[in-house]
Amino acid sequence: MPTASPVWNFMVPPGLVVFDLDFTLWDCGGLWIDCTSHPFIQTADGGVSDSSGRRFRLYEEAEEILDQLESAEVSLALASRTERPDWAVELLNLWGLEERFLYHEIYPGSKVTHFESLRDRTGIHFREMLFFDDEERNITEVGRLGVHCHHVKNGVSLSLLEAALKSFSKKV
Numbered sequence: 772m773p774t775a776s777p778v779w780n781f782m783v784p785p786g787l788v789v790f791d792l793d794f795t796l797w798d799c800g801g802l803w804i805d806c807t808s809h810p811f812i813q814t815a816d817g818g819v820s821d822s823s824g825r826r827f828r829l830y831e832e833a834e835e836i837l838d839q840l841e842s843a844e845v846s847l848a849l850a851s852r853t854e855r856p857d858w859a860v861e862l863l864n865l866w867g868l869e870e871r872f873l874y875h876e877i878y879p880g881s882k883v884t885h886f887e888s889l890r891d892r893t894g895i896h897f898r899e900m901l902f903f904d905d906e907e908r909n910i911t912e913v914g915r916l917g918v919h920c921h922h923v924k925n926g927v928s929l930s931l932l933e934a935a936l937k938s939f940s941k942k943v
């Protein structure tokens with residue numbers, strides 16, 4: 772019997788789910804991606820490292836989370852304040868993830884700008900958005916807009932997704 776997906780348990784699907792990159796979807800060997808050593812290398816075992824041999828890691832349940840949200844027809848977006856958007860997009864492509872996100876807002880500065888752009892591009896209200904990020908400063912700033920923000924401590928996980936969806940359903 773198939774395992775029930777946490778996505779099926781939520782009553783009100785978000786209009787848009789937005790993810791940060793560094794330490795939310797991936798860990799670039801303990802560094803932010805803009806502090807690593809380019810060029811990146813695809814290793815023989817299918818992994819990715821930087822030119823100094825630092826191994827990059829997509830959090831274990833990240834792809835399953837995207838699968839579940841896509842199966843529920845929830846649109847996906849990225850909001851990253853990295854200083855190297857080109858490296859971030861390259862890494863997304865190395866992992867085959869780039870096209871899974873309908874909207875990319877990847878550039879430095881306060882994420883208020885990123886979310887105002889997402890609202891303008893999608894027509895989706897802040898209160899209908901769910902956001903995952905590992906940094907308190909982003910959670911605080913974006914939370915003030917009315918976006919449902921969830922702090923990620925050790926990378927995204929299915930249990931965190933489920934908790935966020937339940938909480939979202941209760942608040943809207």
Ligand SMILES: [Mg+2]
Binds near residue numbers: 793795904905
């Ligand atoms: Mg981050």
